[in-house]
Amino acid sequence: MSHPPSKRRSLVVETVRVIARDPYPAGQYRLSLQAPRIAERAQPGMFIHLGCDEIGQFRRPMSILGAKDGVLEILFKIVGTGTQLLSQCAVGVRLSAIGPIGTPFMPDPEATxxxxxxxxxxxxxxxxxxxxxxxxxxxxxxxxxxxxxxxxxxxxxxxxxxxxxxxxxxxxxxxxxxxxxxxxxxxxxxxxxxxxxxxxxxxxxxxxxxxxxxxxxxxxxxxxxxxxxxxxxxxxxxxxxxxxxxxxxENMACAVGGCAGCAVPIRESDGLAMRRVCVDGPVFPIDRVLFGESS
Ligand SMILES: Cc1cc2nc3c(=O)[nH]c(=O)nc-3n(C[C@H](O)[C@H](O)[C@H](O)COP(=O)(O)OP(=O)(O)OC[C@H]3O[C@@H](n4cnc5c(N)ncnc54)[C@H](O)[C@@H]3O)c2cc1C
Ligand code: FES
The missing domain is CATH 3.40.50.80 (Nucleotide-binding domain of ferredoxin-NADP reductase (FNR) module)
Structure with a gap:
C-alpha cells in the first residue's frame, strides 16, 4: 500500500448533540453524537477533536468508531480531566467538535x-x-x-x-x-x-x-x-x-496541524522526517513508524 503525501481535507466545526451514552466497566463510555456534517465526511482512521463539556475549555482527540445516518460513535476510557468531564455528558448535552481530522486507512482493494x-x-x-x-x-x-x-x-x-x-x-x-x-x-x-x-x-x-x-x-x-x-x-x-x-x-495540543506538538519521526525514502500525527497521520504505513530505534 502506498502512502500519498498528506492531503488536507476540509474540516468542519460542528455543534454536536449527545443522543446516547452507554457506560461500561472500568470507566469506559460509548457516546453517540448527532453530527451530520462530520459524519458524512468521516473515514476509518480519522478522528474528532471534541470539546469535553458545554463550555468547551478542554478539547480531546477521539477516534471515530462509527459514522452512519448523521450519527458519530466514539468510545473512550477515563484517564484524566477531559475524559472525566466527557463521561459526565448526559443525553441532550451539546458539545463542539472539529473534524473529521487526519489521514484515513487506505487498504489495498487487491489485498486478499x-x-x-x-x-x-x-x-x-x-x-x-x-x-x-x-x-x-x-x-x-x-x-x-x-x-x-x-x-x-x-x-x-x-x-x-x-x-x-x-x-x-x-x-x-x-x-x-x-x-x-x-x-x-x-x-x-x-x-x-x-x-x-x-x-x-x-x-x-x-x-x-x-x-x-x-x-x-x-x-x-x-x-x-x-x-x-x-x-x-x-x-x-x-x-x-x-x-x-x-x-x-500521540498526545496532542491543537490537533489541526498548527503547533507541531504531536510530531514524530517517520521513515521516508530519503531518511527520517518529523511528521505531525494529527494531520500527516494518525495513520502511517506500517514500515515507516519508529519504535525506539534510532534510524
Ligand atoms: C488521534 C487520537 C485518537 C484517540 N482516540 C481515542 C479513543 O478513541 N478513545 C480513547 O479513550 N482515547 C483516545 N485517544 C486518547 C485520548 O485523546 C486521551 O486519553 C485524552 O486526550 C486524555 O485526556 P484527559 O484530559 O482525560 O487526560 P489528561 O489529563 O490529558 O491525561 C491523563 C494521562 O493520560 C496521558 N495521555 C493523554 N493522552 C494520551 C495519549 N494520546 N496517549 C497516551 N497517553 C496519553 C497523559 O500523559 C496523562 O498521564 C486518542 C488520541 C489521539 C491522539
Ligand atoms: S497537535 Fe498541533 S500540530 Fe498536531
Whole structure:
C-alpha cells in the first residue's frame, strides 16, 4: 500500500448533540453524537477533536468508531480531566467538535486478507474500518483480533462466524462483527471468559501459524493501540512480508496541524522526517513508524 503525501481535507466545526451514552466497566463510555456534517465526511482512521463539556475549555482527540445516518460513535476510557468531564455528558448535552481530522486507512482493494489487531481504546478505528469494508461485500477476508485488560466495552457472545483454529483458545467474539460475518477473537491477561490468555499479538501469531498464512497470500495488517502492541505487530508484519498501516494516538495540543506538538519521526525514502500525527497521520504505513530505534 502506498502512502500519498498528506492531503488536507476540509474540516468542519460542528455543534454536536449527545443522543446516547452507554457506560461500561472500568470507566469506559460509548457516546453517540448527532453530527451530520462530520459524519458524512468521516473515514476509518480519522478522528474528532471534541470539546469535553458545554463550555468547551478542554478539547480531546477521539477516534471515530462509527459514522452512519448523521450519527458519530466514539468510545473512550477515563484517564484524566477531559475524559472525566466527557463521561459526565448526559443525553441532550451539546458539545463542539472539529473534524473529521487526519489521514484515513487506505487498504489495498487487491489485498486478499485484511487483518486488524487492536488494543484497548485503539479498537474503535479498526472496527470502523472492518465494518466499512464488510459493507463493500468484496471477496476480501476480514479478521479482527482485540486485546484488553479490562472488560471489553462490547457484547462478546460465543462466536457464530467460524474462525478456524481459534475456537479452542478464544471462543468469544465481538457481536457487532459476528453479525456482519467478520470473524473476531479476543485476548486478555485478566482471565476474561472466552478470551485467549495472553497478549493479543500472541493470539495473532498463533492464528497465523494455524492458518498457514504466508507472504504469497497478499495480506495487509492494520493496528491501533498501545505502542508495545503496535511495535510487535510491526515486527510480525516485517517477518511475514505483510504491508499495512498503524494508527498512532500521540498526545496532542491543537490537533489541526498548527503547533507541531504531536510530531514524530517517520521513515521516508530519503531518511527520517518529523511528521505531525494529527494531520500527516494518525495513520502511517506500517514500515515507516519508529519504535525506539534510532534510524
Ligand atoms: C488521534 C487520537 C485518537 C484517540 N482516540 C481515542 C479513543 O478513541 N478513545 C480513547 O479513550 N482515547 C483516545 N485517544 C486518547 C485520548 O485523546 C486521551 O486519553 C485524552 O486526550 C486524555 O485526556 P484527559 O484530559 O482525560 O487526560 P489528561 O489529563 O490529558 O491525561 C491523563 C494521562 O493520560 C496521558 N495521555 C493523554 N493522552 C494520551 C495519549 N494520546 N496517549 C497516551 N497517553 C496519553 C497523559 O500523559 C496523562 O498521564 C486518542 C488520541 C489521539 C491522539
Ligand atoms: S497537535 Fe498541533 S500540530 Fe498536531
Amino acid at each position: 486478507w485484511i487483518m486488524a489487531i487492536g488494543g484497548g481504546t485503539g479498537i474503535p478505528p479498526l472496527l470502523f474500518l472492518l465494518e466499512k469494508l464488510a459493507g463493500l461485500k468484496t471477496d476480501q477476508h476480514l479478521v479482527f483480533f482485540g486485546g484488553s485488560e479490562i472488560p471489553f466495552p462490547f457484547d462478546t457472545p460465543i462466536r457464530r462466524t467460524p474462525f478456524p483454529g481459534l475456537d479452542e483458545v478464544a471462543s468469544r467474539s465481538l457481536s457487532r462483527l459476528d453479525r456482519i460475518g467478520v470473524p473476531s477473537a479476543l485476548a486478555s491477561r485478566a482471565d476474561l471468559p472466552g478470551t485467549y490468555s495472553g497478549y493479543v499479538t500472541d493470539l495473532f501469531s498463533h492464528w497465523l501459524t494455524q492458518a498457514k498464512i504466508t507472504e504469497q497470500d497478499h495480506c495487509q495488517v492494520f493496528s491501533c493501540g498501545p505502542r508495545p502492541l503496535m511495535a510487535t505487530v510491526q515486527e510480525i508484519a516485517r517477518r511475514h512480508g505483510f504491508g499495512g498501516a498503524l494508527c498512532l494516538e
